[in-house]
Amino acid sequence: MSAAAFETRDLRVALAGREVLHGIALDLPAGRWTAVAGPNGAGKTTLLKALACLLPASGELRLLGRASASWSARERARALAWLGQAESGAEDLLAHDVVRLGRLPHQGWLGGGDADDEQAVREAMEETQSWSWRDRPLGSLSGGERQRVLLARALAVRAPVLLMDEPLSHLDPPHQADWLAIVRRHVARGGTAVSVLHEIGLALQADDLLLLRQGRVAHHGPCSDPCTHRAVEAVFDQRLRVHAVAGRWVALPREEGDA
Numbered sequence: 421m422s423a424a425a426f427e428t429r430d431l432r433v434a435l436a437g438r439e440v441l442h443g444i445a446l447d448l449p450a451g452r453w454t455a456v457a458g459p460n461g462a463g464k465t466t467l468l469k470a471l472a473c474l475l476p477a478s479g480e481l482r483l484l485g486r487a488s489a490s491w492s493a494r495e496r497a498r499a500l501a502w503l504g505q506a507e508s509g510a511e512d513l514l515a516h517d518v519v520r521l522g523r524l525p526h527q528g529w530l531g532g533g534d535a536d537d538e539q540a541v542r543e544a545m546e547e548t549q550s551w552s553w554r555d556r557p558l559g560s561l562s563g564g565e566r567q568r569v570l571l572a573r574a575l576a577v578r579a580p581v582l583l584m585d586e587p588l589s590h591l592d593p594p595h596q597a598d599w600l601a602i603v604r605r606h607v608a609r610g611g612t613a614v615s616v617l618h619e620i621g622l623a624l625q626a627d628d629l630l631l632l633r634q635g636r637v638a639h640h641g642p643c644s645d646p647c648t649h650r651a652v653e654a655v656f657d658q659r660l661r662v663h664a665v666a667g668r669w670v671a672l673p674r675e676e677g678d679a
């Protein structure tokens with residue numbers, strides 16, 4: 421798929437009277453995984469929320485080729501699944517019911533899922549290995565278990581576009597690897613994934629890397645491109661180095677005296 425999942429022109433967001441995104445122009449391709457990285461406060465979460473229409477923004481925003489404002493909330497909720505950072509609430513809801521929320525955009529106004537909804541919920545919970553604690557309240561789960569339930573809720577939407585802000589928080593290395601496999605399967609099926617990741621080594625496993633700094637795009641390019649690696653080093657003030665290890669890219673902190 422070659423169309424853009426998101427196109428923005430002069431996208432601006434102000435929070436508490438201060439502009440924090442300063443005219444972002446982007447084409448994020450569909451059918452690829454884009455990781456978003458950059459220093460603290462660069463505007464990564466704000467950009468993701470603006471793409472999801474969770475924040476008011478000015479400028480142009482198109483989702484899957486159509487002006488974002490022309491989508492109804494329901495259409496958008498079917499097209500775009502959201503996994504936010506440190507989501508709270510719904511502590512008393514059972515994990516199973518939390519994941520069922522992901523099916524709401526597909527259900528009639530009277531609610532009540534059908535067999536297809538239940539199938540989507542079960543598959544999403546099995547994919548994130550959270551099915552076995554489906555009858556436990558969300559508030560009783562560990563940070564990593566909870567994150568897997570929330571990921572299952574996003575997957576249960578079966579949306580073509582997945583937007584995830586720090587999806588790996590609390591996940592141990594095996595479940596980080598499972599998350600990578602889930603994202604790759606989504607993309608292999610033609611889906612689009614955009615994820616904010618602080619761990620640069622993991623971000624460099626995406627197809628493309630979008631680097632933000634001070635509310636502006638510092639770089640946008642393929643993770644395999646050496647220019648992207650140099651841009652990563654620059655955006656973090658040369659405080660890390662990108663190295664090739666066993667055919668993958670890793671970013672290691674650069675200490676005083678390192679070459």
Ligand SMILES: Nc1ncnc2c1ncn2[C@@H]1O[C@H](COP(=O)(O)OP(=O)(O)OP(=O)(O)O)[C@@H](O)[C@H]1O
Nearest residue numbers: 435436438440458459460461462463464465466467
């Ligand atoms: N609710 C808010 N009100 C006012 N300013 C905000 C609000 N949320 C974020 N900001 C500011 O907007 C800027 C961008 O914040 P944002 O959370 O998008 O950055 P980020 O790149 O995701 O940061 P981090 O890596 O620390 O999570 C920061 O300067 C932040 O202080």
